[in-house]
Amino acid sequence: MTDTRSKSTRSSTATRTSSGATLRIKKPEPTxxxxxxxxxxxxxxxxxxxxxxxxxxxxxxxxxxxxxxxxxxxxxxxxxxxxxxxxxxxxxxxxxxxxxxxxxxxxxxxxxxxxxxxxxxxxxxxxxxxxxxxxxxxxxxxxxxxxxxxxxxxxxxxxxxxxxxxxxxxxxxxxxxxxxxxxxxxxxxxxxxxxxxxxxxxxxxxxxxxxxxxxxxxxxxxxxxxxxxxxxxxxxxxxxxxxxxxIPAPKIRSPRSEVVMVCVRVTRDDGAVLLEQRPARGLWASMYQPPTVALTIEPAKGITPARAAKGITPARAAKLVAIACKCKKVGELEVITSHRVVRFVVFEAQLRGEFPAAKQLTSPSRVFVSQAKLREFALSNAAKRVLALAAK
Structure with missing residues (x-):
C-alpha cells in the first residue's frame, strides 16, 4: 500500500489520480x-x-x-x-x-x-x-x-x-x-x-x-x-x-598560536607617555603602543609561554625594549585575537626631573605623548589595556 502522507523531510507529496496512477506534487521549498x-x-x-x-x-x-x-x-x-x-x-x-x-x-x-x-x-x-x-x-x-x-x-x-x-x-x-x-x-x-x-x-x-x-x-x-x-x-x-x-555545527578552526610580549610604560614627570609605532605589516600594523618586544617561544626546547614570561626580570625587560632606565613589574594580562593568544608581561618606568634618558628614548618611531593628545594616536585595545594596567 502506498503511503500518501506528507512528510516534512520530503520535497514532494504522493497522491493518486482517479485512474490509480501516482503523481508527485512538488512542495514549495521552505527557503x-x-x-x-x-x-x-x-x-x-x-x-x-x-x-x-x-x-x-x-x-x-x-x-x-x-x-x-x-x-x-x-x-x-x-x-x-x-x-x-x-x-x-x-x-x-x-x-x-x-x-x-x-x-x-x-x-x-x-x-x-x-x-x-x-x-x-x-x-x-x-x-x-x-x-x-x-x-x-x-x-x-x-x-x-x-x-x-x-x-x-x-x-x-x-x-x-x-x-x-x-x-x-x-x-x-x-x-x-x-x-x-x-x-x-x-x-x-x-x-x-x-x-x-x-x-x-x-x-x-x-x-x-x-x-x-x-x-x-x-x-x-x-x-x-x-x-x-x-x-x-x-x-x-x-x-x-x-x-x-x-545546527550549525561549531566552525572548523585552527588552534591559536601563543605569543609572549614584554612591554614597558615609560612616563615623564609631566605625565607624557612614551609610544612607538608598530611595523606596517602584521599584528596591529602601524598602531601605537608602549615600547614592546615579542619573545621567541621554543616549545621543542622546553620554553613554554608561561616559562618565558616568568623569566623576565625588570633589568631584562629594560634591555629587551632598549630603554636605559630602571623599571618594575606591574603585572600580566592576556589578549585573545582571532589567531593568537597574546600574554603581556607589563613593566613601568618613571622618569624623574631632567632625566637624560628622556631624550635618548625618542626616535623616529618613538615619541613622548601628553595625556591630552593621547586620544589622537591610534592605540589598539591591547595597548590601551597595557597602559591602564601600568597606570594603576
Missing amino acids: STIAPLLEAWFRACARDLPWRQTRNGYFALVSELMLQQTQVARVLEKFAPFVARFPSPAALAAASEDEVLAAWQGLGYYRRARLLQAAAVRIVEVHGGVVPSDLESLAALPGVGRYTAGAIASIVFGVRTPIVDGNVSRVLQRVGAKAGASNDAAVSSWTWERARQYAFAADDVGVANEALMEFGGTICTPAAPRCGACPIAHLCQAHARGQVAQ
Missing part, C-alpha cells in the same frame, strides 16, 4: 516560502540603525566593514562619529592613515580600516567618488568580498542577488536542517544556493536580505534562539526535529 514572511517581520520589527535611515552606498560600505566580526552595539558607538569626520569617499581617501586608524579605535581588526580607506581611494579614482552599483565593481573594491558586495548591491541598489554571512547561514541551515559547520565547503555551497532561491522569491530583495541578517542576529541566534517569537518556526525543519541547538 523560498520564508522570504515574504521575513520581509513582513522586518518591516514590523527592524531595529532603528543609523545606516538604515538612508539608502546610501558609502554609509552601507562603512557599516558593513565595521560590522565584520564586531557587535552592533560597538558599531553604533563609532559609526556616526566616523561618517561625520569622513562624510564621503573623497573625504576618507584624502585623510591620513593615522587619522583613519584613530577614528576606528574601539572597533578592533584595524586592517578593515585600511581596506576601507583603500576602497575609498578606488571609488574616487575609478568611479568618480560614487560607490558603484554593480556586483563586479563592488567586488573589486579592497575589503569587499562576495557577501559585502551582495549586501550593498541588494540593499542599496535593489540588485537581486544572494548574501551569506554567519547569521544568514545559521538561519538557512536550521530551516533546511542542514547539518555541518557553516565554513565547510559543501555546506557553504548548499547555503549560497538556498540564499539564491530566497533572494529570487523575495518581493523586495533589499528588505528580504536585510531581514535575513537581522533575523539571524536577533531571533535565530547561535545560543538560546527565540523560537517562541519566530515567525517561520512552522517551516523550520531543525525546530521540527528538535535539532536547533545542534
Whole structure:
C-alpha cells in the first residue's frame, strides 16, 4: 500500500489520480516560502540603525566593514562619529592613515580600516567618488568580498542577488536542517544556493536580505534562539526535529598560536607617555603602543609561554625594549585575537626631573605623548589595556 502522507523531510507529496496512477506534487521549498514572511517581520520589527535611515552606498560600505566580526552595539558607538569626520569617499581617501586608524579605535581588526580607506581611494579614482552599483565593481573594491558586495548591491541598489554571512547561514541551515559547520565547503555551497532561491522569491530583495541578517542576529541566534517569537518556526525543519541547538555545527578552526610580549610604560614627570609605532605589516600594523618586544617561544626546547614570561626580570625587560632606565613589574594580562593568544608581561618606568634618558628614548618611531593628545594616536585595545594596567 502506498503511503500518501506528507512528510516534512520530503520535497514532494504522493497522491493518486482517479485512474490509480501516482503523481508527485512538488512542495514549495521552505527557503523560498520564508522570504515574504521575513520581509513582513522586518518591516514590523527592524531595529532603528543609523545606516538604515538612508539608502546610501558609502554609509552601507562603512557599516558593513565595521560590522565584520564586531557587535552592533560597538558599531553604533563609532559609526556616526566616523561618517561625520569622513562624510564621503573623497573625504576618507584624502585623510591620513593615522587619522583613519584613530577614528576606528574601539572597533578592533584595524586592517578593515585600511581596506576601507583603500576602497575609498578606488571609488574616487575609478568611479568618480560614487560607490558603484554593480556586483563586479563592488567586488573589486579592497575589503569587499562576495557577501559585502551582495549586501550593498541588494540593499542599496535593489540588485537581486544572494548574501551569506554567519547569521544568514545559521538561519538557512536550521530551516533546511542542514547539518555541518557553516565554513565547510559543501555546506557553504548548499547555503549560497538556498540564499539564491530566497533572494529570487523575495518581493523586495533589499528588505528580504536585510531581514535575513537581522533575523539571524536577533531571533535565530547561535545560543538560546527565540523560537517562541519566530515567525517561520512552522517551516523550520531543525525546530521540527528538535535539532536547533545542534545546527550549525561549531566552525572548523585552527588552534591559536601563543605569543609572549614584554612591554614597558615609560612616563615623564609631566605625565607624557612614551609610544612607538608598530611595523606596517602584521599584528596591529602601524598602531601605537608602549615600547614592546615579542619573545621567541621554543616549545621543542622546553620554553613554554608561561616559562618565558616568568623569566623576565625588570633589568631584562629594560634591555629587551632598549630603554636605559630602571623599571618594575606591574603585572600580566592576556589578549585573545582571532589567531593568537597574546600574554603581556607589563613593566613601568618613571622618569624623574631632567632625566637624560628622556631624550635618548625618542626616535623616529618613538615619541613622548601628553595625556591630552593621547586620544589622537591610534592605540589598539591591547595597548590601551597595557597602559591602564601600568597606570594603576
